[in-house]
Amino acid sequence: MTADFPPSDRDKSPQADADPVRIADALRRSPHFRSADAAPDGDTVRFTTDAGINYTLTLKPAEPTDDDLLPEPVxxxxxxxxxxxxxxxxxxxxxxxxxxxxxxxxxxxxxxxxLDVDHGNAVAPEDLSTPAFDLALAADKLLASEPSDSERATAELLNYIAATWDKQDLPLREHAQALARTLRTQ
Known part of the structure; x- marks a missing residue:
């Protein structure tokens, strides 16, 4: 018997580490799919594309290989x-x-x-754009020209999330990044 965990408790579930569940989660997070689901003890992932077509992925044992298994992605x-x-x-x-x-x-x-290693023009890690920096940049753009009250409040929220980035949970980070992307395209 498998226990059903509400979405908010899925990360706490010992079965949340099952590969079919992780694949379904990755598909749900993608803008290309409407929905995805998998049973933690199963070997099938069911999903629906943005076009409304239903598919299944079946996990099967991979063929033996001489390649080394890597501890992290290439x-x-x-x-x-x-x-x-x-x-x-x-x-x-x-x-x-x-x-x-x-x-x-x-x-x-x-x-x-x-992909090539850049041996010249080394950029210090602190000079690279980070998600928190992108949020602060979007907030600055909002405040640049006579912002309305709602724009000022949005900028304050983005600045707060940027300042406390390491303390925020993933859904809030993703929502803030989506908001910053939308503001950059306006």
Missing amino acids: LTEAIAAAILNHPGFVTADASPREDTITIQSRNQVRHLLV
Whole structure:
């Protein structure tokens, strides 16, 4: 008998670490899918695409390989996954042995990304954009020209979340980032 956990308690469930549940969770977080579900003790993930078509994924044992199992993703695969999490892209295929990624944007433009180590022009980690910095930048944009009361309140909220980024939970971070993205496109 499996226990049903409400969505808020799913992370506390010992079965939340089951691969089918993680796959369904990843699909639910993607803008390309309407819904996804999996039983923690099963081997099937059911999902619905944005077009309303239902599919199933069945987890089967992989064929034996001589490749080493990696304790973490190859960098090109991690980059491809991050790109796929953005709603502006529909594909991102990593070729870890070649250090390339083929991507396609939603407006059907394809690019080949080539990964290379940048030995010159080193950027200090503190100079790179972070999600918290992006929130603060969006707040500054709101305050730049005679903001309304609601724009001022939104900017204050974004600044607060940016200042307390490490203390915020994932859903709040994701909502704040979505708000900042929307404000940047206006």
